[in-house]
Amino acid sequence: MAAGVARRSAPTTRVVRVLDFLVEQRGKRFGLSELARELDLAKPTCLGILTELTAAGYLVRDPRTLTYGLGPALIAAGRVAQDSFAISAIARTELEKLTARYRTTCTASAVVGEQILVLESTGPGLVKVGAAYAFAPPVGLMYVLWDTDAAFDAWLAKPPTVPVQQDEARLRQVVAECRERGYLVESLTAAGRKLYSLLAGVAVRELPDELRELVAELVTSLGERVYLGTDLRPRKEHPVSLLAAPTFGGDGRQNMVLTMYVGASITGAEIDRRGKALVAAADAVTQASGGRRPPTAPIDR
Numbered sequence: 001m002a003a004g005v006a007r008r009s010a011p012t013t014r015v016v017r018v019l020d021f022l023v024e025q026r027g028k029r030f031g032l033s034e035l036a037r038e039l040d041l042a043k044p045t046c047l048g049i050l051t052e053l054t055a056a057g058y059l060v061r062d063p064r065t066l067t068y069g070l071g072p073a074l075i076a077a078g079r080v081a082q083d084s085f086a087i088s089a090i091a092r093t094e095l096e097k098l099t100a101r102y103r104t105t106c107t108a109s110a111v112v113g114e115q116i117l118v119l120e121s122t123g124p125g126l127v128k129v130g131a132a133y134a135f136a137p138p139v140g141l142m143y144v145l146w147d148t149d150a151a152f153d154a155w156l157a158k159p160p161t162v163p164v165q166q167d168e169a170r171l172r173q174v175v176a177e178c179r180e181r182g183y184l185v186e187s188l189t190a191a192g193r194k195l196y197s198l199l200a201g202v203a204v205r206e207l208p209d210e211l212r213e214l215v216a217e218l219v220t221s222l223g224e225r226v227y228l229g230t231d232l233r234p235r236k237e238h239p240v241s242l243l244a245a246p247t248f249g250g251d252g253r254q255n256m257v258l259t260m261y262v263g264a265s266i267t268g269a270e271i272d273r274r275g276k277a278l279v280a281a282a283d284a285v286t287q288a289s290g291g292r293r294p295p296t297a298p299i300d301r
Contacts, residue, residue, distance in 0.1 A: 029067035088119035232268035
C-alpha cells in the first residue's frame with residue numbers, strides 16, 4: 001500500500017453509496033431493482049444493505065409500494081452532528097483564552113456516530129483537528145461521565161478496543177466524584193499517551209492479536225487513570241496528563257468535552273485552579289450555545 005493511503009472497505013463503500021444516492025434524490029423513494037440498477041449493485045448485495053439500514057432506522061420501507069427512502073435515524077444523527085460542529089466554533093473562543101492563560105493545548109471534542117472526533121484545538125498543536133478515536137473502552141470515559149447513567153452503562157458494555165481490566169465499583173465512584181466536582185483529572189504515563197495515538201483512526205479488527213495483547217499491558221484499570229478527591233493534596237505535586245469538563249445542550253445532556261493538557265506535575269491547589277477555569281469556560285460555551293446545565297450538575301464554584 002502506498003504511504004499515506006488509507007485502506008478502504010468495499011462493503012462499507014457500497015453502504016455509503018446507497019445513502020449518498022438517496023440523499024441526492026431529496027426524498028424520492030426507489031425499489032430494490034431500481035436501486036441495484038442505479039448503483040450497479042447485484043440485487044442480493046443491494047437487498048442485504050437495504051435490509052440492515054432499514055433495521056437500524058436509517059431507511060424506511062413502504063410495505064405497499066415496496067420502495068425505500070431515508071429514515072428517522074438520519075435525522076437524529078444529523079442533528080447531533082450539526083449541534084456538535086456549531087458549538088465547536090463557539091468553543092474556540094474560550095479555548096483560545098485558556099491557551100493564552102496557561103500556554104498549553106486545549107481541545108473541544110465530541111462523540112459523532114461511533115467515534116470521538118476532535119472538533120477544535122488551540123495551542124502548540126499536540127492534538128490535530130479531525131483526529132478520530134473509537135468510542136469504546138478504554139477510550140471515551142469523559143464523554144459519558146456527565147451524561148445519563150444509561151449512557152454510561154451503554155459505553156461500558158461496548159466491546160473494548162483492547163483487553164482491559166474493569167473495576168466497576170471504582171468507575172462508578174469516579175463518575176460520582178467527577179459529577180460533584182465538575183471536572184476530571186487524568187494521569188497517564190508516556191506509554192498511555194502513545195496508546196491514544198496508536199488507536200487514533202484504527203479499527204479494532206485491524207490490530208493483530210499479539211499487538212492487542214501488548215497494548216493491553218500499557219493500560220491500567222480505567223478508573224485508576226482518574227484522580228479522586230482523596231488522591232489530591234493542595235501542596236503535593238501530582239503528575240497530570242489532562243483536565244476535562246463538559247458542555248451541555250438544550251436538552252441538558254452532555255454534548256461535548258473541553259480538555260486542557262498539562263503533561264507535568266502540578267500541585268493539588270493548581271489542579272483546582274485550572275479545573276475551575278476549565279469548568280467556567282465550558283459553562284460559558286453551554287450558555288452561549290443555548291444549552292443548559294442539568295439540575296444534577298454542580299453550579300456552586
